[in-house]
C-alpha cells in the first residue's frame with residue numbers, strides 16, 4: 001500500500017475517502033494536530049504551547065512528524081499537510097532521511113458550485129466525524145439524522161455556512177494551488193474528478209497497490 005497525500009478544496013470528500021481507506025485497507029490518517037498532540041504527551045513545552053494556542057513552527061512540526069513516521073508500521077494518509085510548498089520541500093527531505101517513499105498525491109477535483117451545494121446540505125457526526133448528506137442518496141444516514149456508525153445525533157457544522165465556505169475556498173485557492181503545481185511538476189500528482197464518493201474510492205483503490 002502506498003502512502004497518500006490528500007489535497008482537496010473544502011468539502012471535496014477528503015474525510016469520507018480517508019474513512020473508507022481506513023476501514024478497507026487499514027490506513028492511518030495523520031493530521032498535524034494529531035501528530036503534535038501525540039508528541040505533547042511526553043513534551044511539556046509543546047504541551048503548553050498547544051494549550052495556549054501558540055503558532056507551532058515548522059521545525060517542531062517536522063520533529064514530531066519524524067518521530068511518528070519512524071514508528072509507523074501501516075500505510076498513512078496525510079490530511080491537511082503539507083500546507084505550503086516550503087513544507088512540501090521539507091517533507092521530501094525528511095522522507096529522504098528516513099529512506100521512505102512519498103507514495104502518491106491525490107487531488108480531489110470538484111468545481112466550486114458543486115462544493116457549495118454539498119456544504120449547504122451536509123450534516124456530520126459530532127462524535128466520529130463521519131459526514132452525511134441530506135440530499136445525496138449515497139451519503140444519506142440509514143436512520144434519519146442518526147450516525148450509522150455510532151448512533152449519535154447528526155449536526156450542521158459551524159464551518160458549513162455559505163460565508164464561511166467562501167472564506168475557506170479563497171484560502172484554499174491561495175495555499176493549495178501552489179502545492180498542486182509543485183507535485184504536478186514532480187510527476188507525483190493524480191487528479192480525480194470526485195463526483196461520487198464510491199467512484200472516487202474505487203479509483204484510489206486501484207492507485208495505491
Ligand SMILES: [Zn+2]
Pocket residue numbers: 125126127128129130147148149150151152
Ligand atoms: Zn458517528
